[in-house]
Amino acid sequence: MSHNAAQVIEALKPLLGERLVTATAVREHHSRDMSSHAASMPDAVVFPRTEQEVQEIVRACGKYGVPIVPYGAGSSMEGHTIPIHGGICLSTRDMNGIIEIVAEDALAVVQPGVTRKQLNTELRALGLTFPVDPGADATLGGMASTRASGTAAVRYGTMRENVLALRAVTADGEVVKTGSRAKKSSTGYDLTHLFVGSEGTLGVITELTVRLHPVPEQVASAICAFETVEGAIATVQETVQYGIPVGRVEFLDTYSIESTNLYSGMDLKVAPTLFFEFEGTPAWVEEQSTIVAEIAAANGGSNFQWSTDAEERARLWQARHNHYWAIKARRTGCEIYTSDICVPISKLAENIVAGLADIEASPLEGQIIAHAGDGNFHAGYLVDPNDEAELAEAARLADRSAERALASGGTVSGEHGIGIGKLKFLRREHGDAAVEAMKRIKLALDPAGIMNPGKLGQEG
Known part of the structure; x- marks a missing residue:
């Protein structure tokens, strides 16, 4: 521990008491995220409850020049929360209050430690939902910091579109208030969206005002297997071009389907597969499903099945959200080295096919899934985290995927962010x-x- 870090810890003890922790186990827990990047221990972990406490913590760190790293649920995938220079890890765990829900304006004001599932539990009785769904039960502060999205982004957008306003403590300990509750504004720089996606490098988010959406009258899920990857992605392209407002459209390759069957007890056909979700009135949901089934059939899709049964839908999407664990279960003791690419939909099929060819030629096992409606796909490579050769091979494959994305006019990260990797x-x-x-x-x-x-x- 540096002398300066020790001074910060002594300065904060009267303010935080037992909520300032230097125990090794707690520091180790906050030394990593869900990525394959090397862990690095903070000197202490603090658990503020109020914005004022965050200000005092930041001021103390500023006074002694000690790093401060905000931490939500630890579910990030690129090493964002790893304190590579030590210092103070600021956990928002105890800043988990829902301050206000305004149903008439379809918005909620929350502290940064509120998770998406926690908020949606509170919204259920009001007929509203917060739809941004990255899979993990991440905190809204962390989701805003990484500009997260997920399976529902094709219809509802990312955190960028769903954060109306926020409050953040900057490095001088002052509070910056951005945005408003209004649906639009043309005043000043757009500071809200400067902080959304800034990954904790500009300040600590202490409050968010987020956009809510009505729960649709009816929801149907559908699944369809395809002869080829190209046929599956062509179906997505044509669905988007027709203007059909699908709630979700997810692509899983054959390895992913095989893993899902094994882990979740499903009996899906082992083939490139699309999962859909349709929302609206009963008549509109049926019409959407019929149109997409026809598009799929023309592109080599077979056995298109859709259902409005809540239990069937829940089972299907739970299996999709368990995908990460299904892949890990294929190899004992492994980790998943992930990539996160987003390309124009017109370039999606060729990028996925090339990525699968790379995996086929590699000694590593791997798979590709996609939030296909917005061109975002993830390759995952199974690696022994203690095997330098395997880590290097996974990095090589991920780099090839990133290079192709840039050549296609895309981005090296559609939703995981920059972090370290x-x-x-x-x-x-x-x-x-x-x-x-x-x-x-x-x-x-x-x-x-x-x-x-x-x-x-x-x-x-």
Whole structure:
């Protein structure tokens, strides 16, 4: 522990008491996320409950020049919350209050530690929902920080579209309020969307105002297997071109379907497969399903099945959300080295096919799934985390996927963010001038470089 970190810890003890923790087990828990990146221990973990406490923590870190790393649920995939320079890990676990729900305006005001499932439980009786669904029960503060999205983004958008306003404590300990409850505004710089996706490098989010949506009258899920990857993706393209407002459309490759059958007790046909969700009135849901079934059949789809039964739908989507664990179960003691690519839909099929060819030629096992409606796909490679050769091979495959995405006019991250793993691609994707502008913004808001150092705005 550095001398400066020790001074911060002593300064914060009177404020936080037992909510300032230096125990090894707690520090180890906060030294990693769900990525394959190496863990790094913070000097202490703090659990504030109020915005005022966050201000005091940040001011203490600023006074002594100690790094501060915000931490939500630890479900990020690119090393965002790993304190690579030590310092103080600020967990938002205890900042989990739902401050206000305004049904008439379809919005909620929450603290950053509120999870999406927690919020949706509160909304159930009001006929409203918060639809951004990254799979994990992530905190809304963490989801905003990484600009998360997930399976429902094709219809409802990402966190970028669903955060109306926020409050954040910047490196000087001051509170910045951005946005409003209004549906639109043309005043000032768009600071809300500067903080959304900033990955804790500009400040600590302490409050969010998020957009809510009505629960649809009826929801139907559907599944369809295809002869080829190209046929499945062509179905997605044509569905989008027809303007059919699907709630979700997910692609799973044959390895993923095989794994899902084994792990979740399903009996799905082992083939490239699409999962759909349709929303609306009963008549509109049936019409959507009929149209998409016809599109699928023309592209080699077979046995298109759809259902409005709640239990069947829940089982299908739970199996989809268990996909990560289904893949891990294929190899004892393994980790999944993930990639996160987003390309124009017109380039999606060729990128997936090329990625699957890479896996076929590699000694590693792997798979590809996609939030196909918005061109976002994930390759996952099964690796022994202690085998340097396997980690290097997974990194090589992920880099090839990223290079193809950039060549296709896409991005190296559709939803996981930059963290540690994607910094090396930042200049390739955005150009020197844009990255230098990002660094100037970081320097202006965090001149001492204490906010999640070594990440966005300081490297790349």
